[in-house]
């Protein structure tokens with residue numbers, strides 16, 4: 001078994017066939033998240049093991065699912081050695097293969113400078129600017145990863161629409177003991193810098209020929225990606241119904 005101990009956590013080499021992608025993954029972090037920490041954006045959706053969007057084919061090595069996750073793969077996918085990196089960890093060095101078309105691979109990590117902070121009722125609306133030379137371009141409905149003090153990432157939907165101006169807005173709800181939400185909801189100030197990864201996700205407008213009404217059902221800060229989608233006018237021919245739930249009337 002090849003691997004090295006760093007701070008007593010075993011790290012394994014994850015290689016993606018014919019892409020040149022290689023990174024180390026530990027037993028505390030999903031393979032998907034570890035790829036993102038290393039600057040690689042693998043296609044993903046729910047990040048919960050349900051949608052199967054992230055599936056990869058395991059060619060060699062061993063993985064293990066985190067906790068007792070119920071995995072949404074079909075019988076035939078399991079027989080063909082597919083696995084879901086969003087909820088799996090490496091248990092040895094592994095070699096895997098991307099599945100099909102449309103796999104997003106990017107190497108984008110950029111600094112964002114906070115330019116506006118609004119806090120009310122446990123929610124913080126954070127706006128920041130990327131550099132004028134930023135290569136990060138997003139599609140309404142996508143999300144970004146933000147590096148938090150322990151070196152891991154927290155993920156937030158982008159709430160504004162892309163205008164190639166490097167401007168990004170996210171909505172952060174205060175969570176009890178949330179590493180990033182504590183920082184954002186209490187301490188972060190204008191001109192602070194955040195490290196941003198991405199963008200990720202395929203919760204984006206599709207099927208432009210579709211004419212049926214669109215129904216969005218969201219709660220709390222789940223409104224953020226929907227705000228971006230609605231403002232983008234991508235649904236210009238379709239009627240939109242928005243149901244937005246909250247615990248408080250305000």
Ligand code: FES
Pocket residue numbers: 044045046047048049050051052053054055072084085086087
């Ligand atoms: S199963 Fe949905 S992102 Fe992995």
